[in-house]
Amino acid sequence: MEITDRTDLGADLHAPQVDDAGREYWSYALVTAVQPGDIVLHWHKSLLGTPGVVAYSTAAEGPTADEILWASQGTYGRTRPLAGPEPSWRYALTGYTPLARPVTQDAFRKAEPKLRKIKKHLEERHAGSLYFPFAFSDKRPVRAAQGYLVKLPAAVISAVPELKQIPLTRRRVPTQRSSSSDLAAVARKRRGAGYLRDEVVRLALERHAVDWVLEHYSNHGYDVKDVGSTESYDVLALSGRRELHIEVKGSSGDADTVELTANEVEHASVASTHLVVVDLIDWRRLPDGTVETSGGRVRVWEKWTPAKMSLKPSRFRYRLPAGSDHLYSSTDT
Structure with missing residues (x-):
């Protein structure tokens, strides 16, 4: 309490x-x-x-x-x-x-x-x-x-x-x-942990955020692919000669920081990268143990490069810039 x-x-x-x-x-x-x-x-x-x-x-x-x-x-x-x-x-x-x-x-x-x-x-x-x-x-x-x-x-x-x-x-x-x-x-x-100990919930929140990105960029004319298992970013978006690399973060909390790995920081410093943060995601555990997610707030930072002054070594904790280039409800595409 x-x-x-x-x-x-x-x-x-x-x-x-x-x-x-x-x-x-x-x-x-x-x-x-x-x-x-x-x-x-x-x-x-x-x-x-x-x-x-x-x-x-x-x-x-x-x-x-x-x-x-x-x-x-x-x-x-x-x-x-x-x-x-x-x-x-x-x-x-x-x-x-x-x-x-x-x-x-x-x-x-x-x-x-x-x-x-x-x-x-x-x-x-x-x-x-x-x-x-x-x-x-x-x-x-x-x-x-x-x-x-x-x-x-x-x-x-x-x-x-x-x-x-x-x-x-x-x-x-x-x-x-x-x-x-x-x-x-x-x-x-646990000082500086910042991780979700419930693996089922963590993966469900990540999936919710990535799915929003895939649908949103696809509806805006991009060919999209989930590459998080093989690359240092999460989604590849292609439109003609334009290639975007998209870093995606999902959270059920009110996120004013996100955690970045060293590879994610290095990659965003050299490639054209968007940062998409989906937070305030609602979730509930179903009787079979799976997790259902819904809602959330979406913020997008285009031409994103992690500012050194906003990085804290844990892996890295990145303080999100004030405002965003676009603000959506997660039901918008």
Whole structure:
């Protein structure tokens, strides 16, 4: 569950890599523990006029090392000036769904005895921190935990009837709970990852983007061919004597960077290349395990050469130029 007051709910999970003191912080590091297909609840502090769950999304791809402007909460955080962008963890989401009936804080307070039992049961079964989504006190009603990202046990959905409008997912749960230091180690290992761990989803997003390019350029008079398996670019487009090499990137997130291999950078520097980025792609997993994709935003950069100042060595991370030569819906050709 994401606990926030941001205005762009559902775009991604995004948090600093360290806290104000420069230390790994469990609630930020949990972004790197998210798995593709996880359901993420969005708890907003003010959207309803009172805190509560307003929507849910599905984890799509990540984690990716990025940068963020972050203002810490609390008295100190509100008075501390922003020092500029700092290293962050980002995890792309898809399928943002506002709740037809938002679940306010009052619903959780009515269910407080059940929530306390859930936490006690988990404490008996698991050693170490639970990263539980709610804080209890003898002096005040239950409230959301202090932090950005917390773990929400599936049992909470059953304990709060108003949450049953949110779907459940099933995935294997580790037999041993990770400690905060374990999460920090995972985060360091994944620094600069930027890859999609679910291979089926990754390939489906790539296929969706390439298929759009093939159809679009074919409808504009080009003979097109998917050459991604043999060349350092994805699509060859021919029209008379004109030859275009097209680099294609697909993502379910809101892409302001793309990853480039050294061969892709080298090739685009010497050949006439278009860059096509299809992002904000919706996807869902079907009962047979295949992935269905739809929609998306398409941006095209013509006569594209990767600017050295926009490259970051990972393989390479390329910051997309502002605007684009053309803007389409993925249903346009």
